[in-house]
Amino acid sequence: MTAQILDGKALAQQFEEEMRQRVEALKAKADGRTPILATILVGADPASATYVKMKGNACRRVGMESEAIEMAESTTTEELLAKIDELNNNPDVHGILLQHPVPAQIDERACFDAISLEKDVDGVTCLGFGRMSMGEAAYGCATPKGIMRLLEHYQVEMEGKHAVVVGRSAILGKPMAMMLLEANATVTICHSRTRNLADLVKQADIVVGAVGKPEFIKADWIKDGAVVVDAGYHPEQCGDIELAPLADRVAAYTPVPGGVGPMTINTLIFQTLQSGEKALG
Ligand SMILES: NC(=O)C1=CN([C@@H]2O[C@H](COP(=O)(O)OP(=O)(O)OC[C@H]3O[C@@H](n4cnc5c(N)ncnc54)[C@H](OP(=O)(O)O)[C@@H]3O)[C@@H](O)[C@H]2O)C=CC1
Numbered sequence: 001m002t003a004q005i006l007d008g009k010a011l012a013q014q015f016e017e018e019m020r021q022r023v024e025a026l027k028a029k030a031d032g033r034t035p036i037l038a039t040i041l042v043g044a045d046p047a048s049a050t051y052v053k054m055k056g057n058a059c060r061r062v063g064m065e066s067e068a069i070e071m072a073e074s075t076t077t078e079e080l081l082a083k084i085d086e087l088n089n090n091p092d093v094h095g096i097l098l099q100h101p102v103p104a105q106i107d108e109r110a111c112f113d114a115i116s117l118e119k120d121v122d123g124v125t126c127l128g129f130g131r132m133s134m135g136e137a138a139y140g141c142a143t144p145k146g147i148m149r150l151l152e153h154y155q156v157e158m159e160g161k162h163a164v165v166v167g168r169s170a171i172l173g174k175p176m177a178m179m180l181l182e183a184n185a186t187v188t189i190c191h192s193r194t195r196n197l198a199d200l201v202k203q204a205d206i207v208v209g210a211v212g213k214p215e216f217i218k219a220d221w222i223k224d225g226a227v228v229v230d231a232g233y234h235p236e237q238c239g240d241i242e243l244a245p246l247a248d249r250v251a252a253y254t255p256v257p258g259g260v261g262p263m264t265i266n267t268l269i270f271q272t273l274q275s276g277e278k279a280l281g
Protein backbone atom coordinates (compact mmCIF):
# COMPACT_ATOMS: atom_id res chain seq x y z
CA MET A 1 0.00 0.00 0.00
CA THR A 2 1.31 3.43 -0.89
CA ALA A 3 0.17 6.04 1.57
CA GLN A 4 -1.80 9.04 0.41
CA ILE A 5 0.09 12.26 1.02
CA LEU A 6 -2.08 14.84 2.78
CA ASP A 7 -0.62 17.74 0.82
CA GLY A 8 -1.15 20.83 2.93
CA LYS A 9 0.98 22.99 0.68
CA ALA A 10 -1.13 22.25 -2.41
CA LEU A 11 -4.41 22.62 -0.52
CA ALA A 12 -3.32 25.95 0.96
CA GLN A 13 -2.50 27.16 -2.57
CA GLN A 14 -5.90 26.05 -3.84
CA PHE A 15 -7.64 27.79 -0.93
CA GLU A 16 -5.62 30.95 -1.62
CA GLU A 17 -6.99 31.04 -5.19
CA GLU A 18 -10.53 30.88 -3.85
CA MET A 19 -9.80 33.47 -1.18
CA ARG A 20 -8.32 35.90 -3.71
CA GLN A 21 -11.68 36.00 -5.48
CA ARG A 22 -13.58 36.49 -2.23
CA VAL A 23 -11.27 39.36 -1.26
CA GLU A 24 -11.86 41.00 -4.66
CA ALA A 25 -15.62 40.65 -4.26
CA LEU A 26 -15.47 42.10 -0.77
CA LYS A 27 -13.34 45.05 -1.89
CA ALA A 28 -15.83 45.84 -4.62
CA LYS A 29 -18.60 46.03 -2.02
CA ALA A 30 -16.57 47.87 0.61
CA ASP A 31 -15.17 50.85 -1.36
CA GLY A 32 -11.79 49.18 -1.83
CA ARG A 33 -11.29 48.31 1.83
CA THR A 34 -9.77 44.93 2.60
CA PRO A 35 -9.61 42.73 5.69
CA ILE A 36 -6.62 43.63 7.86
CA LEU A 37 -4.70 41.27 10.15
CA ALA A 38 -2.64 42.82 12.94
CA THR A 39 0.36 40.67 13.87
CA ILE A 40 2.15 41.22 17.18
CA LEU A 41 5.70 39.97 17.63
CA VAL A 42 7.24 40.54 21.06
CA GLY A 43 11.04 40.21 21.18
CA ALA A 44 13.41 39.19 18.43
CA ASP A 45 13.31 35.39 18.22
CA PRO A 46 14.36 34.74 14.59
CA ALA A 47 12.05 31.73 14.09
CA SER A 48 9.04 33.67 15.39
CA ALA A 49 9.97 36.63 13.19
CA THR A 50 10.03 34.30 10.17
CA TYR A 51 6.62 32.81 10.96
CA VAL A 52 5.08 36.27 11.43
CA LYS A 53 6.56 37.42 8.15
CA MET A 54 5.12 34.34 6.40
CA LYS A 55 1.68 35.23 7.79
CA GLY A 56 1.90 38.80 6.49
CA ASN A 57 3.07 37.54 3.09
CA ALA A 58 0.13 35.14 2.90
CA CYS A 59 -2.26 38.05 3.54
CA ARG A 60 -0.75 39.99 0.66
CA ARG A 61 -0.88 37.00 -1.71
CA VAL A 62 -4.68 36.97 -1.40
CA GLY A 63 -5.04 40.75 -1.57
CA MET A 64 -5.52 41.41 2.14
CA GLU A 65 -3.40 43.66 4.32
CA SER A 66 -1.44 43.08 7.49
CA GLU A 67 -0.11 45.47 10.07
CA ALA A 68 3.08 44.19 11.70
CA ILE A 69 3.56 45.36 15.28
CA GLU A 70 6.92 44.69 16.86
CA MET A 71 7.45 45.16 20.58
CA ALA A 72 10.64 45.03 22.66
CA GLU A 73 11.84 41.92 24.48
CA SER A 74 11.36 43.89 27.74
CA THR A 75 7.64 44.57 27.11
CA THR A 76 5.42 44.19 30.19
CA THR A 77 2.05 42.47 30.42
CA GLU A 78 0.42 45.89 30.91
CA GLU A 79 2.04 47.31 27.77
CA LEU A 80 0.97 44.34 25.69
CA LEU A 81 -2.58 44.46 27.10
CA ALA A 82 -2.75 48.15 26.20
CA LYS A 83 -1.70 47.38 22.61
CA ILE A 84 -4.28 44.60 22.31
CA ASP A 85 -6.95 46.92 23.72
CA GLU A 86 -6.04 49.53 21.09
CA LEU A 87 -6.34 46.92 18.31
CA ASN A 88 -9.65 45.62 19.71
CA ASN A 89 -11.00 49.17 19.46
CA ASN A 90 -9.60 49.88 16.00
CA PRO A 91 -12.41 49.25 13.49
CA ASP A 92 -9.87 48.90 10.65
CA VAL A 93 -8.40 45.76 12.25
CA HIS A 94 -10.33 42.53 11.66
CA GLY A 95 -7.99 39.96 13.15
CA ILE A 96 -5.27 39.90 15.81
CA LEU A 97 -2.41 37.41 15.92
CA LEU A 98 -0.21 37.37 19.01
CA GLN A 99 2.75 35.19 18.15
CA HIS A 100 3.51 32.52 20.75
CA PRO A 101 5.74 32.30 22.77
CA VAL A 102 6.07 35.75 24.35
CA PRO A 103 8.97 36.57 26.72
CA ALA A 104 8.68 34.91 30.14
CA GLN A 105 7.82 38.07 32.13
CA ILE A 106 4.56 38.43 30.19
CA ASP A 107 1.34 36.71 31.25
CA GLU A 108 0.63 35.12 27.86
CA ARG A 109 -2.74 33.67 28.85
CA ALA A 110 -4.00 37.07 30.04
CA CYS A 111 -2.87 38.65 26.77
CA PHE A 112 -4.46 35.93 24.59
CA ASP A 113 -7.71 36.30 26.54
CA ALA A 114 -7.70 40.08 26.07
CA ILE A 115 -8.24 39.58 22.32
CA SER A 116 -11.91 40.17 21.52
CA LEU A 117 -13.77 37.09 20.31
CA GLU A 118 -14.63 38.73 16.95
CA LYS A 119 -10.93 39.37 16.24
CA ASP A 120 -9.58 36.08 17.63
CA VAL A 121 -8.85 34.70 14.15
CA ASP A 122 -5.97 32.56 15.51
CA GLY A 123 -8.37 30.90 17.98
CA VAL A 124 -6.31 31.37 21.13
CA THR A 125 -8.81 32.71 23.68
CA CYS A 126 -10.37 30.60 26.45
CA LEU A 127 -13.75 31.87 25.30
CA GLY A 128 -13.18 30.73 21.71
CA PHE A 129 -11.83 27.37 22.92
CA GLY A 130 -14.81 26.86 25.20
CA ARG A 131 -17.31 27.79 22.51
CA MET A 132 -15.61 25.53 19.94
CA SER A 133 -15.57 22.67 22.47
CA MET A 134 -19.30 23.10 23.03
CA GLY A 135 -20.01 23.09 19.30
CA GLU A 136 -20.78 26.84 19.23
CA ALA A 137 -19.53 29.26 16.59
CA ALA A 138 -15.95 30.46 17.11
CA TYR A 139 -12.79 30.72 15.06
CA GLY A 140 -10.76 27.55 15.54
CA CYS A 141 -7.23 27.53 16.83
CA ALA A 142 -5.20 27.87 13.61
CA THR A 143 -3.02 24.74 13.69
CA PRO A 144 -5.63 22.17 14.77
CA LYS A 145 -8.29 23.85 12.63
CA GLY A 146 -5.90 23.70 9.67
CA ILE A 147 -5.45 19.98 10.36
CA MET A 148 -9.24 19.48 10.43
CA ARG A 149 -9.64 21.32 7.12
CA LEU A 150 -6.93 19.11 5.61
CA LEU A 151 -8.52 15.88 6.91
CA GLU A 152 -11.97 17.02 5.72
CA HIS A 153 -10.65 17.88 2.27
CA TYR A 154 -9.17 14.40 1.88
CA GLN A 155 -12.38 12.92 3.29
CA VAL A 156 -10.61 11.15 6.11
CA GLU A 157 -13.29 9.41 8.14
CA MET A 158 -13.18 10.48 11.78
CA GLU A 159 -16.50 9.31 13.17
CA GLY A 160 -16.02 6.39 15.53
CA LYS A 161 -12.27 6.25 14.89
CA HIS A 162 -9.77 6.15 17.73
CA ALA A 163 -7.72 9.34 17.54
CA VAL A 164 -4.63 9.56 19.73
CA VAL A 165 -3.25 13.08 20.21
CA VAL A 166 0.25 13.26 21.67
CA GLY A 167 0.61 16.68 23.32
CA ARG A 168 -1.85 18.87 25.22
CA SER A 169 -0.66 22.44 24.69
CA ALA A 170 -3.19 25.26 24.68
CA ILE A 171 -2.69 26.11 21.01
CA LEU A 172 -2.27 22.63 19.61
CA GLY A 173 -2.92 19.37 21.47
CA LYS A 174 -5.88 20.40 23.60
CA PRO A 175 -7.93 22.14 20.90
CA MET A 176 -6.98 19.34 18.46
CA ALA A 177 -8.48 16.78 20.83
CA MET A 178 -11.70 18.79 21.21
CA MET A 179 -12.07 19.23 17.44
CA LEU A 180 -11.64 15.49 16.87
CA LEU A 181 -14.21 14.86 19.60
CA GLU A 182 -16.61 17.27 17.87
CA ALA A 183 -16.02 15.21 14.71
CA ASN A 184 -17.18 12.14 16.69
CA ALA A 185 -13.81 10.45 17.02
CA THR A 186 -13.00 8.58 20.25
CA VAL A 187 -10.10 10.62 21.59
CA THR A 188 -7.12 9.79 23.79
CA ILE A 189 -4.86 12.66 24.87
CA CYS A 190 -1.27 11.78 25.81
CA HIS A 191 1.30 14.01 27.52
CA SER A 192 4.58 13.92 29.41
CA ARG A 193 3.07 12.04 32.36
CA THR A 194 1.46 9.36 30.18
CA ARG A 195 2.82 5.94 31.19
CA ASN A 196 2.28 3.63 28.23
CA LEU A 197 2.65 5.98 25.30
CA ALA A 198 3.80 3.45 22.69
CA ASP A 199 0.90 1.09 23.54
CA LEU A 200 -1.64 3.89 23.26
CA VAL A 201 -0.26 5.13 19.94
CA LYS A 202 -0.41 1.54 18.65
CA GLN A 203 -4.19 1.62 19.10
CA ALA A 204 -4.65 4.77 17.00
CA ASP A 205 -6.61 4.88 13.77
CA ILE A 206 -5.59 8.55 13.61
CA VAL A 207 -2.45 9.77 15.36
CA VAL A 208 -1.52 13.42 15.83
CA GLY A 209 2.05 14.19 16.88
CA ALA A 210 2.33 17.52 18.76
CA VAL A 211 5.17 16.87 21.19
CA GLY A 212 7.82 19.37 20.17
CA LYS A 213 10.61 16.77 20.00
CA PRO A 214 12.14 15.74 16.66
CA GLU A 215 10.90 12.30 15.50
CA PHE A 216 9.96 11.40 19.07
CA ILE A 217 7.06 9.18 17.98
CA LYS A 218 8.60 6.08 16.43
CA ALA A 219 7.39 4.48 13.24
CA ASP A 220 6.99 1.07 14.88
CA TRP A 221 4.42 2.50 17.34
CA ILE A 222 2.06 3.21 14.45
CA LYS A 223 -0.27 0.53 13.14
CA ASP A 224 -0.67 -0.37 9.48
CA GLY A 225 -3.38 1.63 7.75
CA ALA A 226 -3.41 4.49 10.25
CA VAL A 227 -3.77 8.17 9.31
CA VAL A 228 -0.71 10.05 10.54
CA VAL A 229 -0.72 13.80 11.23
CA ASP A 230 2.63 15.31 12.13
CA ALA A 231 2.12 18.77 13.61
CA GLY A 232 5.71 19.06 14.74
CA TYR A 233 8.15 21.36 13.06
CA HIS A 234 11.89 21.53 13.66
CA PRO A 235 14.68 23.49 11.96
CA GLU A 236 16.18 20.27 10.61
CA GLN A 237 12.98 20.02 8.49
CA CYS A 238 11.50 17.08 10.35
CA GLY A 239 8.47 16.76 12.56
CA ASP A 240 7.59 14.95 15.77
CA ILE A 241 7.00 11.58 14.06
CA GLU A 242 9.48 9.25 12.39
CA LEU A 243 7.75 9.41 9.01
CA ALA A 244 10.15 7.87 6.48
CA PRO A 245 9.44 4.17 7.28
CA LEU A 246 5.66 4.75 7.18
CA ALA A 247 5.19 5.68 3.53
CA ASP A 248 4.36 2.14 2.37
CA ARG A 249 2.18 0.96 5.25
CA VAL A 250 -0.06 3.74 6.55
CA ALA A 251 -3.22 4.99 4.83
CA ALA A 252 -2.18 8.63 4.71
CA TYR A 253 0.24 11.08 6.28
CA THR A 254 1.12 14.78 6.39
CA PRO A 255 4.66 15.45 5.12
CA VAL A 256 7.07 17.81 6.89
CA PRO A 257 7.50 20.36 5.42
CA GLY A 258 4.44 20.85 3.25
CA GLY A 259 1.76 19.40 5.51
CA VAL A 260 0.43 21.07 8.63
CA GLY A 261 2.51 24.29 8.49
CA PRO A 262 0.98 25.78 5.33
CA MET A 263 -2.52 24.88 6.57
CA THR A 264 -1.89 26.76 9.83
CA ILE A 265 -1.11 29.94 7.96
CA ASN A 266 -3.95 29.43 5.51
CA THR A 267 -6.44 28.95 8.32
CA LEU A 268 -5.31 32.13 10.05
CA ILE A 269 -5.79 34.21 6.92
CA PHE A 270 -9.03 32.43 6.00
CA GLN A 271 -10.50 33.29 9.38
CA THR A 272 -9.27 36.87 8.96
CA LEU A 273 -11.20 37.00 5.68
CA GLN A 274 -14.30 35.65 7.42
CA SER A 275 -13.97 38.33 10.10
CA GLY A 276 -13.42 41.00 7.42
CA GLU A 277 -16.51 39.82 5.57
CA LYS A 278 -18.58 40.18 8.75
CA ALA A 279 -17.29 43.70 9.36
CA LEU A 280 -17.18 45.05 5.79
CA GLY A 281 -19.53 42.88 3.74
N1 LIG B 1 3.24 23.65 11.92
C1 LIG B 1 2.64 24.48 12.73
O1 LIG B 1 1.84 25.28 12.31
C2 LIG B 1 2.94 24.45 14.16
C3 LIG B 1 3.84 23.55 14.63
N2 LIG B 1 4.11 23.46 15.96
C4 LIG B 1 5.02 22.42 16.37
O2 LIG B 1 4.28 21.41 17.08
C5 LIG B 1 5.05 20.86 18.11
C6 LIG B 1 4.32 21.01 19.43
O3 LIG B 1 4.14 22.38 19.70
P1 LIG B 1 3.41 22.91 21.03
O4 LIG B 1 2.16 22.17 21.26
O5 LIG B 1 3.39 24.38 20.91
O6 LIG B 1 4.54 22.45 22.12
P2 LIG B 1 4.55 22.49 23.70
O7 LIG B 1 5.97 22.34 24.09
O8 LIG B 1 3.75 23.62 24.20
O9 LIG B 1 3.76 21.16 24.11
C7 LIG B 1 4.32 19.91 23.95
C8 LIG B 1 3.38 18.85 24.49
O10 LIG B 1 4.02 17.59 24.35
C9 LIG B 1 3.99 16.90 25.59
N3 LIG B 1 5.18 16.10 25.77
C10 LIG B 1 6.44 16.53 25.99
N4 LIG B 1 7.28 15.49 26.17
C11 LIG B 1 6.52 14.39 26.08
C12 LIG B 1 6.80 13.01 26.22
N5 LIG B 1 8.02 12.56 26.51
N6 LIG B 1 5.79 12.13 26.06
C13 LIG B 1 4.54 12.55 25.79
N7 LIG B 1 4.22 13.86 25.66
C14 LIG B 1 5.20 14.77 25.82
C15 LIG B 1 3.91 17.96 26.67
O11 LIG B 1 3.31 17.39 27.81
P3 LIG B 1 3.03 18.23 29.18
O12 LIG B 1 1.80 19.03 28.91
O13 LIG B 1 2.80 17.17 30.18
O14 LIG B 1 4.25 19.05 29.43
C16 LIG B 1 3.06 19.01 25.99
O15 LIG B 1 1.69 18.81 26.22
C17 LIG B 1 6.40 21.57 18.02
O16 LIG B 1 7.25 20.75 17.23
C18 LIG B 1 6.10 22.86 17.30
O17 LIG B 1 7.20 23.34 16.59
C19 LIG B 1 3.45 24.26 16.86
C20 LIG B 1 2.54 25.18 16.45
C21 LIG B 1 2.23 25.36 15.06
Ligand SMILES: Nc1nc(=O)c2c([nH]1)NC[C@@H]1CN(c3ccc(C(=O)N[C@@H](CCC(=O)O)C(=O)O)cc3)C=[N+]21
Binds near residue numbers: 124256
Ligand atom coordinates in the same frame (compact mmCIF):
# COMPACT_ATOMS: atom_id res chain seq x y z
N1 LIG C 1 -0.17 32.45 18.17
C1 LIG C 1 0.51 31.58 17.43
N2 LIG C 1 -0.12 30.95 16.42
C2 LIG C 1 0.56 30.06 15.64
O1 LIG C 1 -0.01 29.48 14.70
C3 LIG C 1 1.95 29.83 15.89
C4 LIG C 1 2.54 30.51 16.96
N3 LIG C 1 1.80 31.38 17.70
N4 LIG C 1 3.84 30.31 17.26
C5 LIG C 1 4.69 29.41 16.50
C6 LIG C 1 3.93 28.38 15.76
C7 LIG C 1 4.68 27.79 14.60
N5 LIG C 1 3.84 28.00 13.45
C8 LIG C 1 4.14 27.60 12.14
C9 LIG C 1 3.43 28.05 11.05
C10 LIG C 1 3.76 27.67 9.76
C11 LIG C 1 4.80 26.83 9.52
C12 LIG C 1 5.12 26.48 8.09
O2 LIG C 1 4.45 26.91 7.17
N6 LIG C 1 6.14 25.66 7.82
C13 LIG C 1 6.48 25.23 6.48
C14 LIG C 1 7.96 25.32 6.21
C15 LIG C 1 8.51 26.70 6.44
C16 LIG C 1 9.99 26.76 6.22
O3 LIG C 1 10.42 26.55 5.08
O4 LIG C 1 10.70 27.03 7.20
C17 LIG C 1 6.05 23.80 6.25
O5 LIG C 1 5.80 23.09 7.26
O6 LIG C 1 5.92 23.40 5.10
C18 LIG C 1 5.53 26.34 10.58
C19 LIG C 1 5.18 26.71 11.88
C20 LIG C 1 2.74 28.72 13.83
N7 LIG C 1 2.72 28.97 15.14
